[in-house]
Structure formats: structure tokens, C-alpha cells
Amino acid sequence: MFETLFTRPGILGRYRAAPLLDERLSYLEHCVRGGAPRSTLQMIAAHQVSLVRLLDLHEGERVSVTRVTAAADRWSRPGGRQSSRPASPKARQGFIAHAERWLRFAGLLDEPAKARHAHAGEVAAFEAWMRDERGLSEATVFCRLYVIDRFLDRLDRRGVALAEVGIADIDREVARWNARDCSRITILSYAERLRTFFRFAERRGWCTPGLADGIMPAQFHPGKPLPKGLDRDEVLRLLATSEGDRPADVRDRAILMVLVAYGLRSGEVIGLRLDDLDWTKEILRVRLSKSGRTHLYPLSRGVGQAILRYVRDGRPRRPERTLFLTLNAPIRPMTRSAIGHVVRSRLDRIGITGKRRGPHALRHGTAQHLLDHGLSMKEVGDYLGHRGIRATSEYARVRLGALREVADIDLEGLT
Secondary structure, rough: OOOHHHOOOOHHHHHOOOOOOOHHHHHHHHHOOOOOOOHHHHHHHHHHHHHHHHHOOOOOEEEEEHHHHHHHHHHOOOOOOOOOOOHHHHHHHHHHHHHHHHHHHHOEEEEEOOOOOOOOHHHHHHHHHHHOOOOOOOOOOOHHHHHHHHHHHHHHOOOEEEEEEEEHHHHHHHHHHHHHHOHHHHHHHHHHHHHHHHHHHHOOOOOOOOOHHHHHOOOOOOOOOOOOOOHHHHHHHHHHOOOOOOOOOHHHHHHHHHHHHOOOHHHHHHHOOHHHHHHHEEEEEEEEEOOOEEEEEEOOOOHHHHHHHHHEEEEEOOOOOOOOOOOOOOOEEEEEHHHHHHHHHHHHOOOOOOOOOOOHHHHHHHHHHHHHHOHHHHHHHHHOOOOOOOOOOOOOOOHHHHHHHHHHOOOOOOO
């Protein structure tokens, strides 16, 4: 490994002779698999040797975060890293980050255990019920657990046990979301997740009966118009920001085209794989994140060309079958937040404010565009993968030919 990073015999000897050789090499190989460039590997190797020297580390010795910070302070001073100048704050923070990641990977970082509420067993039972008995999707399970864990964390900090929770405690938490000026849909979703958990808790005898029925979110009128999405001019301006040859532009254009053409959720975009593209039949296979079912879309010319260019010219040469990958090391599949960042950062470039600013803005824009072209609510719901007009009934089955017509309408002016 070191022979591929350094050429001077003196440096090679020093790196081989330093303690924790196996631990250092193992982490460097892990970084290579993650796609780290040679310059980054050289920096990591140098930080490893500096940390070992500054802390006089030995086999099996665990290191606290405080000791890492103290080592970084010494490393940052003149002479601490074979330089007469002090290190910049950014360089010091980089040293700490590399050191902690390596020690954590090697199992040598002594981190304080994160405090968690006292109801981990109850939450685990709730999770098993959602997965095994309800068959809910991973995305739904994750969102519900996220809300419940943080709700119980706040109760713990106030010294309130689950068995002692009253409706006033729940109202206090719902009111916090109102105070944050969240949308009606967000507050409704939060209250519904709490209601589902407390209904389950009531059946198990963990809390006072009747709490679930008492959870009253802000009034919500489902008949009101959909949240404002992007209009067609704004969509075209957004796509224009990706008309470059940089790898980021090539990748982001493919992502934006998929979002605009099919109105996919960010979780569905990150779930796309190379195998989901049937170039012969011109079909895109999408796993719907909320139901786990598979939806077939016609692979339109514009979307196909954008994806093909990305695969050929922008996608890192990696063995992963996930379609969209990060561009910087460590190379890995993109996350929902990364997809959101792509959309928001490019909306910033064209000055779009006062509207939804994530991938769902494009989903709402797609729905509105299809409605404007005369499609019924059911047809739009079929195209977007809804469970029906109100997302509660079974998925409708539509002919692929009809979807092709919808795709052609939706991509009007985008190819």
C-alpha cells in the first residue's frame, strides 16, 4: 500500500516502522475501496503516523475524543507537523476528522455512549409490529421511529415516564411544531405518527387509555389546492442550470430529468439501479418507496439520453449497481438529503423562493402539469404511484401505452 503512495525510501521506512501498522493499512485499504484519491490517502497516512507519534499509541490502546483534540492542538503548533508555521483552523479540524474516522473504524475510539430514552424495548416492539404485522415500507417505519424516539427523548429530559404521559404532554409537543411554522401537512403527519404509537401502546397497557383519540392536530382540509409546485418556465430554468459538461452537471441533469418526467419521490430516485433500465424495451423500473411495489415507466428519449450520458461520462467507475453515486470520495450511493441538496442548490441559482424547494416541488409541478393537460385525478394518481386520489385505495393498473402518452405530455418542451 505505502509503495503506491510514496517513493522516497526514508518515508516508506518511517511509515512501515510506526506502531499499529495493520490498523493503519486496513483503514487505508477501506478508503481505497471508497474511491479516495491518492492525495487524500497520503494525507490520511500522514495524519495516522502523526497521531501515533503524538499520543505514543500501542496495540489495543483506546483513545478518547479529548486526547485526539489535544493531539490536534500539538500538531497544529509550529514544529508539530514538521512545519515552522501553525496549522490553519481548517487543517486542524481535518486532522481531528481523519483521526476520529480511523480510530472509529479500527474500534479504538473511546466515545461516550449516546444517551437514549428509557423505552427502547417498547419502541423495538412497535417497530416489529410495523414491519411484521403491518408490512409497512422501510421509509414509513423510519419516519415513525424518528418521531417517536425524539418524542420520548424529550419526555425523558422532562422526567416524564411513558406510563405517566397525559394529553397535555402530547399537546405540548404538537404545539412545538405549530410554533415552528411548519406546514399543515407536516403537523398532521407528526400527530398521526404519535397517534399510531399511542394506540399501539394502549393495547399493550403501557400508557393511559384514550390518549390516542385525544391527539388533535391542527385542522386540515384535504379538499384545498395542492401545495404550489414549480411552473413550466421555472422547471425549464432549473434544467438550464445543468447544461454543462462538469460531472456534477451531467449527473444532476439526469436526476432532475427523472424527477420532472416521472414525479418520483427522492427515496425512489436513490433506489434506482443500473438494472432498472431496459434499453431494448425503453422501460424504467421504479420501486415505489411507500408500498415496495414496482412501477413501470416508459423511458422517454430525453430522460434516456440524460441517464446514458451520465452513465458514460459522469458516473464514477464503481462496481455498485446503484444508479446515482456521489462524486467525491468516499464514493457511495446518494441519499435522500443529497437529492434534496441537488434541487435546492440549483433553485438558489435561479432565485426561486417562497415555494416548496425540495424534490417534492417537482413532483407537485408534474401533477399540476398533467392536470392542466386534461388528465383526471385518477390518471395522475396512477402515474405518480398514489394509492388513489387520496392515497388510500389500491394502486390502479394502467396500460403502458397510456403511460407513454402521459410521459410525452410531461416532457413537452424538455427534450
